[in-house]
Structure formats: structure tokens, C-alpha cells
Amino acid sequence: MICGVDEAGKGSVLGPMVIAAVGVRTTDIFSVIEVKDSKQLSPQERERLFVLIKKQCSIAIVVISAAEIDTIRREMTMNACVARAHGEVIQKLKPRTAYVDACDVNPVRYAETVKSHLNIACEIVSEHHADSTYPVVSAASIIAKVTRDREIEKLAKKYGNIGSGYPSDPNTLAYLSAYIDEHRSPPPIARKSWKTVSVMLAKKSQSNLSAFM
Known part of the structure; x- marks a missing residue:
């Protein structure tokens, strides 16, 4: 074979x-x-x-x-x-x-x-x-x-419109962003070690800090 x-x-x-x-x-x-x-x-x-x-x-x-x-x-x-x-x-x-x-x-x-x-x-x-x-x-x-x-x-x-799952997919990024906004953490189906996730979390954290300054 x-x-x-x-x-x-x-x-x-x-x-x-x-x-x-x-x-x-x-x-x-x-x-x-x-x-x-x-x-x-x-x-x-x-x-x-x-x-x-x-x-x-x-x-x-x-x-x-x-x-x-x-x-x-x-x-x-x-x-x-x-x-x-x-x-x-x-x-x-x-x-x-x-x-x-x-x-x-x-x-x-x-x-x-x-x-x-x-x-x-x-x-x-x-x-x-x-x-x-x-x-x-x-x-x-x-x-x-x-x-x-x-x-x-x-x-x-189970999770809704997650798109293709790739970082190049606007639907995937929209889903990921909305989930983090609501839950303050990535969804269970996300690869948390991915740069896409860490960068998004950092930006949202910075944005939240700026709102209080």
C-alpha cells in the first residue's frame, strides 16, 4: 500500500x-x-x-x-x-x-x-x-x-455563524469579537494560543481602560 x-x-x-x-x-x-x-x-x-x-x-x-x-x-x-x-x-x-x-x-x-x-x-x-x-x-x-x-x-x-473559522474570514472575526465582548473571554472553540485571539483581547482590554481615563 x-x-x-x-x-x-x-x-x-x-x-x-x-x-x-x-x-x-x-x-x-x-x-x-x-x-x-x-x-x-x-x-x-x-x-x-x-x-x-x-x-x-x-x-x-x-x-x-x-x-x-x-x-x-x-x-x-x-x-x-x-x-x-x-x-x-x-x-x-x-x-x-x-x-x-x-x-x-x-x-x-x-x-x-x-x-x-x-x-x-x-x-x-x-x-x-x-x-x-x-x-x-x-x-x-x-x-x-x-x-x-x-x-x-x-x-x-451550537454557536451560531462562526464563518469558516479562519482569521481571514470577516464572519469568523465578527463572531469572535462579539463573543469576547459578551463573555470577556474567547469561546471554547477558539485556539487561545493564536495571535488573532491575543491581539483582539489586548485591543479590547486597552479600549476598556481608555474608557475609564
Whole structure:
């Protein structure tokens, strides 16, 4: 077996990060399931491919919540966290070779970091933009993206319009700001270790102090 690994939600300020691995015996399957990097697909197309991939490939998924990410980041960098999670899903599938989307400026170093979390013999092929180069990684990106989108939908039902969860999303920032105004603290689904949160808290604190001066 070979597998591809990718993640979704690494840079999100709200909600989880999802890491997915897709394993196949032969890449010929991708002549039937025509995959692309998930960012190049519509939500409807991702959902359609998600079902096909899950039916015909081996899948491993790890979901890391915002609170867990905050805890992990006290011990290691975000890249190290991703590398460990990449290793976790690879370990579940036990492939001969794993293709990973490198989360480090140095792909070779990243491969060694991922390999350090394995107790199986597996060649790690680590490249930037692997989700566009290797169909098996494209498939993993689809599984990760759809899984994370579903997690965000669940959170939205509970917390309201949280947007995509990314700092670049005005809806996410509006939700975060309004929640902090009301509760004087970030929501449980926020990554409190994120600069987006600390900067927003500092600005609001400064604004409140100014009101009393």
C-alpha cells in the first residue's frame, strides 16, 4: 500500500484541525476517481468525491480540537504537531510509502520528523504542494477538507455563524469579537494560543481602560 497525507484547518483560529491519510494498492484507481487538490473543487464536488474515496480506499482520520491544539503548542510548534499527526495516520494504515504535503520550509527535514513518529518501515516522500502533484495526496486533502467542513457545521449549529473559522474570514472575526465582548473571554472553540485571539483581547482590554481615563 501507498498513502497520501494532508490536513485541513492548520491555520484556523476556530475549530479543529483534521489530518487524513488515504491508502491505495494502486494509483490506477485515480483514473476512475478523478481527484484534485480540494481547494480547486466546489463543495459539491468535494462531497461527491469524498463518498467515492471512502468506498474504494483505506482511510485514517485524526481530529485535533482547538483546546487540544492549545495544550500541544505548550510543548511543540504547530509544524511539529502536524508532523506528529501525519505520523499517527500513517501508522494506522501501515503503507510501504507515504506521500506528505510538507509543513516545513525544508521538505527533507520534515520527512525525517514524520518518520521519527513511526515504528514501522515506511518511506516518506515529503514535498511542497504534494496535494497538487500526487493524486493520493489530493484524495487525502478532500477527505480532510470535507471532514473539517462537517465539524465546522456542527459547531455552527451550537454557536451560531462562526464563518469558516479562519482569521481571514470577516464572519469568523465578527463572531469572535462579539463573543469576547459578551463573555470577556474567547469561546471554547477558539485556539487561545493564536495571535488573532491575543491581539483582539489586548485591543479590547486597552479600549476598556481608555474608557475609564
